[in-house]
Amino acid sequence: MTTDSDQKNTLPVKRGPGLIVTAFISLMVSLLSATVVVAVYDQRYAQKVVAIDLKGYIRSQRDKAVNNEVSDDELRRNIDAMEAALLAEPANHTVLLKDVVLRNAREIKP
DSSP states (O other), rough: OHHHHHHHSSSSSOOOOOOOHHHHHHHHHHHHHHHHHHHHHHHHOOEEEEEEEEHHHHHHHHHHHHHSSSSHHHHHHHHHHHHHHHHHHHEEEEEETTTOSSOOOEOOOO
């Protein structure tokens, strides 16, 4: 005759995943979450420097107007296009004049 304690001892012992598998899954989840957080931060919050050659653009538009290459309406549209390009920049982009930036900055062009 078997007792209750004998039946408990004969039941198979359940085991979870091993230590290596658990550590690997933890490492992969950590790497994935860190990568996503850094990418989102870089895209939305990190400050970026953008340059604009405002003097050169105004000079070229003035020269075109003086040489009658553009009409007054075209000149206004060109200046409005430059303004629209400036206003289209996201809030985390800092716009500096090209004269101030030495190198490695994206340039805004209308």
